Amino acid sequence: MYGRVKATTEWAARRQRGREDGQVTSATYGNTDIRVVDLTVPKGWDRLLDRCPYMTRWGLKTLCSGLQAAARTAVIEPHYICRDFRNLFSHFYSKKFLPRDAHCSRVHFFSASGLDELQVTANSDAWQSDYLGFSVIQPVVDRCLGRSVYDPLRLGRDPREFFCLQATTPVHINGAQYVVRGYPYISQTGEALVCAHAALWGVCRFLSQRFRMYREVLPNDLIQMTATNAGRQVPYRGMSYSDYSEILSEFGCYPAVLRAGGWPPEGTPDDALSWTRVRATYHDIYSYVESGFPVLTSFRDHVATTIGHVIGSAIGKDHKPEELVAARPVYNSFSLIRQLVVVDDNVFPYALLGYKGDPDNYAHGSSSNPRRSIDAIYAAVVPLPEKVFLRPSDARDLAYRFLNYPEVTPFIEEVLKDLGCESDPLIARLFVASGNSFKVRKLRYALDKVLGPDPLLQVPIRRNLPHFLWVMELSPISLYNHRHAIAEVVLDATASRRECERVYMRVGKRFWLGKKGAAVSGASSNFPLYTHNLGERDVSTV
Amino acid sequence: MSQPYDLIELFDVEAALGGGWDTRMEEEVRAEVLSELRDVAADASLLREQEDWNALKDRMVGAEGG
Numbered sequence: 001m002y003g004r005v006k007a008t009t010e011w012a013a014r015r016q017r018g019r020e021d022g023q024v025t026s027a028t029y030g031n032t033d034i035r036v037v038d039l040t041v042p043k044g045w046d047r048l049l050d051r052c053p054y055m056t057r058w059g060l061k062t063l064c065s066g067l068q069a070a071a072r073t074a075v076i077e078p079h080y081i082c083r084d085f086r087n088l089f090s091h092f093y094s095k096k097f098l099p100r101d102a103h104c105s106r107v108h109f110f111s112a113s114g115l116d117e118l119q120v121t122a123n124s125d126a127w128q129s130d131y132l133g134f135s136v137i138q139p140v141v142d143r144c145l146g147r148s149v150y151d152p153l154r155l156g157r158d159p160r161e162f163f164c165l166q167a168t169t170p171v172h173i174n175g176a177q178y179v180v181r182g183y184p185y186i187s188q189t190g191e192a193l194v195c196a197h198a199a200l201w202g203v204c205r206f207l208s209q210r211f212r213m214y215r216e217v218l219p220n221d222l223i224q225m226t227a228t229n230a231g232r233q234v235p236y237r238g239m240s241y242s243d244y245s246e247i248l249s250e251f252g253c254y255p256a257v258l259r260a261g262g263w264p265p266e267g268t269p270d271d272a273l274s275w276t277r278v279r280a281t282y283h284d285i286y287s288y289v290e291s292g293f294p295v296l297t298s299f300r301d302h303v304a305t306t307i308g309h310v311i312g313s314a315i316g317k318d319h320k321p322e323e324l325v326a327a328r329p330v331y332n333s334f335s336l337i338r339q340l341v342v343v344d345d346n347v348f349p350y351a352l353l354g355y356k357g358d359p360d361n362y363a364h365g366s367s368s369n370p371r372r373s374i375d376a377i378y379a380a381v382v383p384l385p386e387k388v389f390l391r392p393s394d395a396r397d398l399a400y401r402f403l404n405y406p407e408v409t410p411f412i413e414e415v416l417k418d419l420g421c422e423s424d425p426l427i428a429r430l431f432v433a434s435g436n437s438f439k440v441r442k443l444r445y446a447l448d449k450v451l452g453p454d455p456l457l458q459v460p461i462r463r464n465l466p467h468f469l470w471v472m473e474l475s476p477i478s479l480y481n482h483r484h485a486i487a488e489v490v491l492d493a494t495a496s497r498r499e500c501e502r503v504y505m506r507v508g509k510r511f512w513l514g515k516k517g518a519a520v521s522g523a524s525s526n527f528p529l530y531t532h533n534l535g536e537r538d539v540s541t542v
Numbered sequence: 543m544s545q546p547y548d549l550i551e552l553f554d555v556e557a558a559l560g561g562g563w564d565t566r567m568e569e570e571v572r573a574e575v576l577s578e579l580r581d582v583a584a585d586a587s588l589l590r591e592q593e594d595w596n597a598l599k600d601r602m603v604g605a606e607g608g
Contacts, residue, residue: 398571398575401574405567405570405571407565408567453551455558456553459553462553463555497575497579498576498579499572500572500575500576502567502568502571505567511558512565512567513559515568516559516563516564516565517562517563518561518562518563520558
């Protein structure tokens with residue numbers, strides 16, 4: 001550059017030599033040159049720096065931090081065309097004077113050791129259960145991790161307590177097909193892509209992979225959707241959550257913006273913040289996480305995407321009952337959440353965002369991320385579908401009114417007494433589900449007969465349901481920790497607060513529908529919690 | 543091996559409700575909500591959100607090195 005041609009990497013230099021030698025055709029259509037790296041040998045990970053084109057020290061360190069415990073073999077595709085990077089190359093990098101490769105590399109990780117190229121390509125069925133995921137490695141400075149997907153449950157996360165959004169991604173290595181279930185991740189290059197773009201790309205890619213109604217967007221699409229009223233779009237265009245809302249609207253979502261009220265005066269240190277200043281807002285944000293929506297979570301100077309949570313079995317120390325039902329304290333199920341699971345482009349995906357002071361918080365003790373904690377969230381943007389009209393605060397209020405209706409509370413007391421849980425605090429979990437997925441899960445439970453035949457599981461299956469529901473499940477904590485509930489209120493999420501539409505309601509062996517209530521002697525006193533929104537799998541399939 | 547549809551009996555919701563009792567739960571809760579809404583001049587939570595928006599509108603995130 002500036003007088004001499006200098007390619008950005010050794011790989012690019014080799015390609016450049018090929019061009020000079022008139023070997024464009026053979027270089028372009030040459031051997032895929034798959035490389036296998038044994039990560040179990042001394043300095044095995046360091047070999048990725050030499051063997052994987054475009055890999056940077058930051059990329060290696062980031063991959064190591066998330067994969068070192070599980071990965072034993074890396075398989076490198078040195079010549080990979082990534083549609084996301086090619087899109088950025090066409091619209092941004094190609095305009096630079098500095099020569100840069102339009103190709104990427106890609107690295108796959110397996111938990112099995114001793115693999116070779118033949119095994120990986122000829123016997124993918126045998127190694128599918130060892131496949132951890134992949135990263136595209138982009139030819140950029142420092143932040144080289146392009147599109148990446150990893151299976152969190154194969155990286156040592158406990159499926160009994162770790163829940164997060166996942167979409168299935170098919171992967172091909174020289175014709176061998178693998179699949180990986182995970183949340184899409186990309187790092188910010190700091191030039192064209194900033195952290196907000198990286199977070200938005202993850203949200204949009206997750207939605208387009210999971211739901212057919214959303215189109216796929218590429219990085220430059222997001223840049224083009226960024227408004228110019230605050231300055232040019234690239235490079236280094238700082239963004240606020242109002243930008244996210246606008247971009248997500250253009251993408252096809254109907255975003256809700258939640259703001260942490262009572263923001264402290266300017267200059268207040270982040271360590272002085274506490275989530276307890278706005279409990280109701282945090283409960284709203286958590287309801288959306290529990291509903292399976294990726295939530296863009298704004299900190300003072302950064303944004304990450306909340307995609308799940310780690311649940312414990314005890315109520316957190318700063319949590320208070322949010323309501324009384326049948327004269328018993330009811331805690332929001334947020335009180336059992338130890339950490340939120342976030343995708344932050346600065347670190348390996350599935351980082352744990354804890355409360356301030358939590359040693360397991362990914363930002364705890366970090367000089368570069370001193371402000372990131374649950375307490376330091378100041379806004380959240382949720383990409384809702386159009387027809388979720390009822391707000392979580394209204395759904396919560398209505399559900400509690402139904403549970404506290406004089407005709408209902410004696411039945412709640414009766415069930416608690418029958419189950420021997422009278423002294424337990426109650427846990428209420430509120431979430432959105434589609435009418436269809438709610439039916440699918442209830443049918444599955446009815447067929448599985450986990451607690452014996454339970455005719456009341458069929459009530460929602462055989463009803464006309466609205467497109468979206470708000471569901472509140474109520475359970476004594478001992479039963480909740482076994483993932484069962486004693487009561488549920490199902491509301492029409494397409495209705496308004498004024499319309500106050502209860503689809504149906506169940507307490508133990510009793511249910512209410514329209515203007516009638518009934519007891520069903522063959523029903524069970526408790527039933528399984530609804531699980532679907534956060535990618536829950538049967539443990540046997542993990 | 544039995545088929546899934548052999549595993550359950552269809553539950554007749556209407557028949558079960560026919561043997562149940564009448565309730566005014568929904569009407570009374572709705573009336574209570576409407577009554578409360580009539581008594582307030584504006585939705586307090588919406589006011590709070592608007593207030594917060596004004597306070598935070600200039601905050602920027604996602605800039606270089608974020």
